[in-house]
Amino acid sequence: MRGLMFDSQLLLHSFLWRTERLFADKQIVTRLGPGEYHRYTYRDFGKRARRLGDAMRTLGIGPGDRVGTLAWNHYRHLETYFGVPGIQAVLHTINLRLSPAQQKFTIDKAEDRLLLVDVDQLDLVADLLDLGLPTVEAVVVLADSVPEHRLPLPVHCYEELLAAADEDAQFEEFDEHSASAMCFTSATTGDPKGVVYSHRAMVLQAMCLAMHDKLNMSESQVWLEVAPMFHCNGWNIPHTALLQGATLVLPGAHPSPADYVDIIEDLGVTGMNAAVTIGTMIRDAVRASDRPRDLSTLSTLWLGGQAPSKAVMKWFRDEYDCEVMQGYGMTENSPQICFFALKSTLADGDDDEIYALRQTQGLPIPLLQIKVCDQETREELPWDGQSIGDFFVRSPFTASEYYKDERTKDSMIDGWLRTGDVGCIDPEGYVLLKDRSKDLIKSGGEWISTIDLENSLMLHPKVAEATVVGIEDEKWLERPLACVVPSDPSLTADELRDHLLAEGFIKFWIPDTFLFVPEVPKTSVGKYDKKAIRGVVADEGLERAKAALGAG
Amino acid sequence: MRGLMFDSQLLLHSFLWRTERLFADKQIVTRLGPGEYHRYTYRDFGKRARRLGDAMRTLGIGPGDRVGTLAWNHYRHLETYFGVPGIQAVLHTINLRLSPAQQKFTIDKAEDRLLLVDVDQLDLVADLLDLGLPTVEAVVVLADSVPEHRLPLPVHCYEELLAAADEDAQFEEFDEHSASAMCFTSATTGDPKGVVYSHRAMVLQAMCLAMHDKLNMSESQVWLEVAPMFHCNGWNIPHTALLQGATLVLPGAHPSPADYVDIIEDLGVTGMNAAVTIGTMIRDAVRASDRPRDLSTLSTLWLGGQAPSKAVMKWFRDEYDCEVMQGYGMTENSPQICFFALKSTLADGDDDEIYALRQTQGLPIPLLQIKVCDQETREELPWDGQSIGDFFVRSPFTASEYYKDERTKDSMIDGWLRTGDVGCIDPEGYVLLKDRSKDLIKSGGEWISTIDLENSLMLHPKVAEATVVGIEDEKWLERPLACVVPSDPSLTADELRDHLLAEGFIKFWIPDTFLFVPEVPKTSVGKYDKKAIRGVVADEGLERAKAALGAG
Structure with missing residues (x-):
């Protein structure tokens, strides 16, 4: 026996209906430069998202077609989050931090017909086209006008397309299982792997984030979306903000940690989501600032990507009464x-x-x-x-x-x-x-957790960053090696050994080697790149790897 | 193009998984009598709900079969909310406040195969069986043992069934559009109308209630479910409490307003949902109490069914810093x-x-x-x-x-x-x-809102309750009539006329007649029964209706 309920579909544009009708005067704010912001209302946003859908149709984009973006976090990118899936097309947010070869791979694999790109990505796009992008038919520049370029394809101006489009265009109802977006996740070995999200998945997950005891995002919040919008739907923050009517703040192109501090102060940001390394960098930017900084409006700091250190969590709480909340996710889980x-x-x-x-x-x-x-x-x-x-x-x-x-x-x-x-x-x-699982060290038949070691190393007052990887060992098959960025040049390996023993680790877990390096290699999404470190050691041997990593 | 996401179904037992795994030690508390409570954990609840599913199967209940309940708000009734839909059967919560003839109609219409009933409902069930319930095959008594009865059908003991059932029985995955429950809503004319809910509808709505800026129910809350569980899924509070892991408090059989005050004090209740009239009665019970009452733990009071008066809202805020929140719903909307x-x-x-x-x-x-x-x-x-x-x-x-x-x-x-x-x-x-729409008065071509008049009448300090209905009028087709319960016997019609004029109503809206009555007739769900008042006046004429309504 079936329930007798309307078969209304779970579609992202049901969120657009809310923002346009219930939260029309709330704002979306994009940082353009120091102290300079672009602001408009959800009312304007809704009209533009619907205009974009109409413009896409005019360019021949229809249900199931993939549209790629190469863009930072800003209002036009946000419009693509709704304007493209609204016509049942699929938004492929291309990761700006992948290598050009990987980017070409993802565009070819997704068979993107159109690329929507920021002005500062035009050279990259030209390079990619030189490599060959057989499926791409045209490029749209996310700007007021199209600058000079060397693209051998039709190039459209985003604002001109929107101006010519119909702001009364509506998004129709269709199957909630329809693809809404695609992201690629970097693989341990081989090419990036594609994940295809559905409207249903996005809607359900945004509802979860808005729930109490979860992210708990509310209408009254001023939310700074630090996580890149080209990385896994911006952690679903754009969808959740629209659902709830929160003020959404986007940091624009090439933001630095100091920029985030400015934005929080300028706009009274109350919530923020970022990679753990960004949280640490914001703390360091505040410490390095030549004046006291006021982050007191910040009440929710969601750090993801890896476990935040106790030191960072305590700093935000002690300085600003801001609780750091860990969220754990992955591209494959929306x-x-x-x-x-x-x-x-x-x-x-x-x-x-x-x-x-x-x-x-x-x-x-x-x-x-x-x-x-x-x-x-x-x-x-x-x-x-x-x-x-x-x-x-x-x-x-x-x-x-x-x-x-x-x-x-x-x-x-x-x-x-x-x-x-x-x-x-x-x-x-x-x-x-x-x-x-690929980072876990198996040494002499015993499992050694690199994360447990890292968390303890990070607690040492003279450590800024630390990562631990397993390297091949004749006797034990694998042994831990620590790469440490000191915050105080007097730091010694013996101090770290004593520290780990005092923290309760058994001798067998203590890394045999501590490399003091100027920085730890990071992946395109800001995580410690353990694979790269292991690769350097494996390829070069430990002594040459030291030089390659800049170890003193 | 379809999203590539698991097709996991939105089923109520996904909430059961959460309560058993994440909130196993949280409690469900049922009032048995003054100062006397039954308590158990969500761990116990989950086992018993799964046992119930197994017992239902043993009794021959399968997918699509309807199972009726005649029960108050208590833990066994809560178990049926999950144990019955968990095996893809359909829970029909029969409204205890309908007339026996209407109850028989709903049981026949739903074709209930089994009735799960409280001990105090056994006489009623016998009466219904005397009227004839052709589809009902057996009765289960929601108690430790079966008392003497005069039922001409197999009668089972709920606890014996559960004791014999398998606590490791699991609920399988099935289509989320499957019916989970049925309720009947009283119609303006004719027989009650049946609404069939789906798992999908219940899951989505509970997620909405748990969201910030909505009901906002959280794990830390102690929630008193005052709305009857036989009335529209208990306003979805049971599902939301399970989803979030809140402590759930059920008031048991025949609760009085004074009982609610006791429960709030005894258990430190933080949230509560009730009909507006119950909110008013709780206020009156506190006022009538011979000692100061402490409702200070209460922070969320959701009143529904009609708009709460400003007087009641202000009282809760001024006395206990508790905000009354109106929620508007209807049986047809889950x-x-x-x-x-x-x-x-x-x-x-x-x-x-x-x-x-x-x-x-x-x-x-x-x-x-x-x-x-x-x-x-x-x-x-x-x-x-x-x-x-x-x-x-x-x-x-x-x-x-x-x-x-x-x-x-x-x-x-x-x-x-x-x-x-x-x-x-x-x-x-x-x-x-x-x-x-059926209560709106059209008088001389003008619409008159009875709700606006009622809200203003309720603000008068000498008014306890007030309702306004349209009665036939030769000249104007319809004119408003007010039924008022005075809280002070000195109240006069002139005082009310002056009050309404002072509140800004035009003369044409002022009721021609004010009846001072000892109580306003109410429907089975506690709303003012305007249809009954209009009926008495229409059938008897105004003068005889005064006597029928007890007007002084």
Whole structure:
């Protein structure tokens, strides 16, 4: 027996209806330069998003067609988030931080027919076209006018297209399973892997983020979207802001940590989402500033990508009464998997206990199920906070396959996504990841968690950044190596060894080698690039790798 | 092009997974009597809900079968909310306040195969069986044992069934459009109309309630479910509490307003949902108490069914710093349509402006669209706060038809539900209902809103309750008549006339007749029964109606 309910589809433009009707006067603010902001209302935004849909149709884009963007976080990019999926086309946000060869690969694989690009990306686009982009038919420049260029293709001006389009154009209802967007995630080996999101997935996940005890985004918030909009739908922040009518702040092109501090002060930002490294850089920018900085409006700081260090969490709390909340997600999960929330039943814990909880990945969001399975037997493990295994998820917003990619079979197994993370779940349901499965060190038959070592190293007052990787070892097969960026040049390896022992690690876990380096290599999304470090050591040997990494 | 996401279904048992895994130690508390409570954990609840599913299967209940309940708000009734839909059967919560003839109608229409009933309902069930219930095969008594009875059918003991069932039984995945529950709504004319909810509708609506700026229910709350669980899924509070892991408090059988005051004090209740009349009765119970009462833990009071009076709203705020929030819903909408939220852009208003906003029905919840249409031309009207017409809604949780009922065509029109309410929408999107379309008075060609008159009458210090209905008039076709319950016996009709004029009503709107009555007749869900008042006047004439209504 079926329920007798309207079969209204879960479509992103239902959010647009809300913003245009209920929150028309709320603002979207884009930073253009120091102290300079572009502002308009959700009313204007809605009209422009619908105009964009009409313009896309005029350019021959229809249902199922892919449209790529090469753009920073700004209002025009936001318009593409709704204007392209609104006509049932698919928005492919190309990662600005991939290599040109990888970018070409993703554009070819997605078969993008059109590229919408920022002015500062035109040279890159020309280079890509030199490499050959067989599916791309035209380029739209996200600007008031088209500058001189060397593109051998039709090039349109975004603002001219919008001016010529119909602002009364409406988005129709269609199947909620229709693709809305595509992102590519960098793979450990081989080419990037494509994930295709549906309207349904985006709508459901934005609803989860807006819920109490999750991101809890509300209408009254002024939210700064630091995470790149070319990275996994900007962590779904644009959709959630529209759903709730929050003021949305976009940092524009090439933002620096000091720019974020300015924006928070200028606009009274109350919430923000960023990679953990950005959180650390904002702290350092405040410390380096020649005047006191006021971040007191900031009440929610969602840091993702990896576990934030206790030092950073405490700094934001002590300086600005701002709680850092960890959120754990991945491109394959639209992206969110867990959010930290302190259960009322655990709120009596002492400071250390609560910080230990805050360093977990948090609790699974609604509609999502999780499990941990033994890496060899594949059997499900108990939620005892100790049994470590492969971490699996499933939900209506979890990728069921990679786009036209045989590697699907390695990750999507019996209706579950194998995340590639290794960890355990405690009896309360808090997820505690120990490592990416590829980063976990197996040394003399024992598992060594690089994340546990990193977290402890980061607590040392003379350490700015630290990462640990496994390197080949004749006797133990693998041994840990630490790359450390000192904040004080007097730091010695012996101090770090003593520190780790004092933190409770057994001798066998202590890295044999500490490299003091000027910076840790990072991936396109700002995470420590352990693969690169391992690669340098493997290819060059430890002694030459030291030089390659700049180790003193 | 389809998104490549797992096709995980939106099913109520995904909430059960959360409560059992993440909130296992949180409690469900049922009042048994003065100072006496039954408590158990969500862990126990989950096991028992799954046992119930297994027991239902043992009794031959399968997908699509309807199972009726005749029960108060208590933990066993809560178990049926998940145990029955979990096996894809359909829970029909029979309204205890309908007449036996109407109850028989709904049981026959739903074709309930099984009835799950409280001990105090056994006599009623016997009476119903005397009338004949051709589809009912057996009765389960929601108790530890089966008392003596005169039922000519197999009668089972709920606890014995559960004890014999498998607590490891699992609920399978099935189509989210499957029916989960049925409720009947009383019709203006004719028999009750059936609404069939889907799992999808229940899940989506609970997610909306848990969102910020809506009901905002969180894990830390202690929520008292006052709205009857036999009335429209208990306003979806049970589902939302499970989703969020809140402590859920159920008031048990035959609760009185004084009982609610006791429960709030005993358990530190933080949130509560009730009909407006119950809110008023709680205030009166506190006032009548012989000792000071402490309701200071209460921070959210959701009153529904009609607009709460300013007097009641102010009392809760002034006495306990508790904001009364209006929620507007109806059985056909699962039930919620609007919630009040004060936009940050309007928060600067003075007290009167904000109370005027608080007396609106609020803003539409996510996924729901609204419109107001001219009653004659059916054309959509502007959101100007003045253009009054029929109020329509549509969403994935809006009924697309009444169950096997020709009256569908009067209410479900072109993909929208005509709510039967008449009102306008202001430029900010706040909904302001003026009347049920059937209650609106058309007098000499002018519309008169009975709700506006009632709200003003209720502000008079000597008025406890007031309702206004239209009665036939030779000259004007219809004229307003007010039924008033005085809180002070010195109240006169002239005082009320002067009060309404002072409140700004034109003379033509002032009721010709004020009846002072000991109580206003109410419907089975506690609303003023205007139909009954009009009926008495129409059938008996005004003079004899005065006697029938007890007017002094």
